[in-house]
Amino acid sequence: MTQTYDYIVVGAGSAGCVLANRLSEDGKCSVLLLENGGSDRSIFIQMPTALSIPMNTSKYNWQFESEPEPYLNNRRMHCPRGKVLGGSSSINGMVYVRGHAKDFDEWQEEGAEGWDYRHCLPYFKKAETWTFGSDSYRGDRGPLGVNTGNQMKNPLYRAFIDAGVQAGYPATADYNGAQQEGFGPMQMTIKNGVRWSTSNAYLRPVRSRSNLTVVTHALVHRVVLEGKRAVGVQYERKGEVLTVRADREVVLSAGSIGSPHLLQLSGIGRRDVLEKAGIEVLHELPGVGENLQDHLEFYFQFRCLKPVSLNRKLGWASRLQIGAQWFFLKKGLGATNHFESCGFIRSKAGVEWPDIQYHFLPAAMRYDGKEAFAGDGFQLHVGHNKPKSRGHVHVRSGDPRQHPEILFNYLKEEADREAFRDCVRLSREIIHQQAMDEYRGAEIQPGVEVDTDEEIDAFVRGAVESAYHPSCSCKMGTDEMAVVDPQTRVHGIQSLRVVDSSIFPTIPNGNLNAPTIMVAERAADIIRGFEPLAPSNAPVSMDEQWQARQRPREAARALA
Structure with missing residues (x-):
């Protein structure tokens, strides 16, 4: 029937x-x-x-x-x-x-x-x-x-936000509110x-x-x-x-x-x-x-000079402890996705609203949970979010x-490749601000040897992943x-x-x-x-000089 x-x-x-x-x-x-x-x-x-x-x-x-x-x-x-x-x-x-x-x-x-x-x-x-x-x-x-997870208890979260501000970008307490552009807590x-x-x-x-x-x-x-x-x-x-x-x-x-x-x-x-x-x-x-359309991203990974990263929590004993605390109390490191600070910036002058996004992770690992390397580390997930390529x-x-047959044609358009070069160079500048000095170790990925347009393009082609x-x-x-x-x-x-x-x-x-x-x-x-619900008249905060500048003010410290 x-x-x-x-x-x-x-x-x-x-x-x-x-x-x-x-x-x-x-x-x-x-x-x-x-x-x-x-x-x-x-x-x-x-x-x-x-x-x-x-x-x-x-x-x-x-x-x-x-x-x-x-x-x-x-x-x-x-x-x-x-x-x-x-x-x-x-x-x-x-x-x-x-x-x-x-x-x-x-x-x-x-x-x-x-x-x-x-x-x-x-x-x-x-x-x-x-x-x-x-x-x-x-x-x-x-x-x-x-909510905002565990309220950024790990010091690396705040250091990343401070580094973004030192690099000349605004802070934003709520990127889903009046102002997306800037650095702040992740939701x-x-x-x-x-x-x-x-x-x-x-x-x-x-x-x-x-x-x-x-x-x-x-x-x-x-x-x-x-x-x-x-x-x-x-x-x-x-x-x-x-x-x-x-x-x-x-x-x-x-x-x-x-x-x-x-x-x-x-x-x-x-x-x-x-x-x-x-x-x-x-x-x-x-x-x-x-x-x-889809978003691409790559992991910008660094060693961490202080023993504060979550790489120390990847052993089975730590995982069992985290799991038990979550199972009985629904608290602790089991109750967060660990992306607790972030950033949204414009890739260049003339871009009206942010097109680059950062997820900050106080660990160096992959989405499959595998450790990136032995020791402490941290990483930025960075990607260009307004692609021109279509699939x-x-x-x-x-x-x-x-x-079905799925083809994204990722990075087909030159504008998308150019934007990922911006991702590499702007990210380095942010991480080399004073706020990160006490934590920033060697650059693991892409590696300091990746510097020219051609080198960055080759790295991105081989390392970039879907942001799903x-x-x-x-x-x-x-x-x-x-x-x-x-x-x-x-x-x-x-x-x-x-x-x-x-x-x-x-x-x-x-x-x-x-x-x-x-x-x-x-x-x-x-x-x-x-x-329909009555439309909102809530104002939106924008950089009024977006056509002339990439960020609201000059970086406090030049790229090291």
């Missing part, structure tokens, strides 16, 4: 959990939430410091991989996406960055009418409970817990010492609603169309293929890889791509899977189990390459929407979990026909 629901939401991730909560909260509309993964109850998901484990575990991760990237020495790049309740918010680094206000104004300029900063800010506020209370920029009544989605994924924040509190059905281990095959109308979804569970119908709408929230792939599996997309995969073209929409997601066949922020592959707008309109409706198909990071027109300067949640909050009001 075919079951019928008002709404079917595909993907219980950063957006899908929000939608399941909001669309079912009136108690009247029936909502089906389909997720290919399973439970997120694992201690390794819930304990913030264990973030490298779910991120690298196939049980919780789709384990996507790019094609050989032609501008990165033909390396295949790891592209983890969450396959579990909470989606990527259950396997990510828990960093909470909204993006710069100008990023959202840029969305509107790209054709996403109504998605400028004034209209987005109220939904950022609606989503969160900021540990320090509410103001014009922050909310204190939302499901999402946001994270953690509550009471626990990872506060969208599963914990939005889904778990409402699982008992009689009008909400959550089905896990469901592999969606396609959206069912009748003419130019979406009427349901076909999915497989435990070897059985089922079809469910939607009286109102189908909403894809499968992420920037999954959503365009599902559209293509359903016969919606570029004609040549679908025909090559042997899929009947039911609706030609050339932008599906195009415009793919794609293309279906390979009609088999939903076969991963794929987006923009079903962009929102009204031009011929747009996939959804500003109401999140798929162009030319009735009763079908996409709501996740794939609909971003351009990638923001920051991590993507926060803006994805915001998009889902705002889309939920649009879907329900609610009046």
Whole structure:
């Protein structure tokens, strides 16, 4: 028997959990939430410091991989996406960055009418409970817990912020408030010492609603169309293929890889791509899977002269102690992601808002948790966040189990390569400020011998990694390459929407979990026909002389 629901939401991730909560909260509309993964109850998901484990575990991760990237020495790049309740918010680094206000104004300029900063800010506020209370920029009544970790107890965090200020950049107490540009404490989605994924924040509190059905281990095959109308979804569970119908709408929230792939599996997309995969073209929409964007970063690593780094906590005895303290008290080093200070700067004069981001880590290690070298160390994760290069997601066949072809074309554009040269040179200048003198040892990576443009380019090609922020592959707008309109409706198909990071027109300067949640909050009001929240008039702090200078004042100390 075919079951019928008002709404079917595909993907219980950063957006899908929000939608399941909001669309079912009136108690009247029936909502089906389909997720290919399973439970997120694992201690390794819930304990913030264990973030490298779910991120690298196939049980919780789709384990996507790019094609050989032609501008990165033909390396295949790891592209983890969450396959579990909470989606990527259950396997990510828990960093909470909204993006710069100008990023959202840029969305509107790209054709996403109504998605400028004034209209987005109220939904950022609606989503969160900021540990320090509410103001014009922050909310204190939302499901999402946001705090600053362990309050920068390690002295390296403060030293990094001070070094940024000494280098001529501003300090910012809240980069998600009036001023992103500068150096300050990092924010994270953690509550009471626990990872506060969208599963914990939005889904778990409402699982008992009689009008909400959550089905896990469901592999969606396609959206069912009748003419130019979406009427349901076909999915497989435990070897059985089922079809469910939607009286109102189908909403894809499968992420920037999954959503365009599902559209293509359903016969919606570029004609040549679908025909090559042997899929009947039911609706030609050339932008599906195009415009793919991501952030790259590399680790700028130094030895530490004092015995204060977290490299001393990587032994099994220390790990057991940290784990026990977290298990019983939800406190200590287990209750943070360890990225507790950060920076946002502009790469050069003439760049209007920050395009380079720093995550500071008082240790030298990789995302997989492996130690970088023996002894104490620290590192900056640094990357250029407004890339010009564009890639794609293309279906390979009609088999939903076969991963799509993913090509980012990282660093294809010269402007992106130039920006990474800026990342190397500006980072060195910051770390060589007086505040870091007592901690800064030898430069391990890139190494002082990496200095010319050619040497930096070669290093970046070999060492740069994805920051795991794929987006923009079903962009929102009204031009011929747009996939959804500003109401999140798929162009030319009735009763079908996409709501996740794939609909971003351009990638923001920051991590993507926060803006994805915001998009889902705002889309939920649009879907329900609610009046949008009143736009904000909160001012945004910008460097008025951005055209003439790269930072607000001269560095206090020249590059050593």
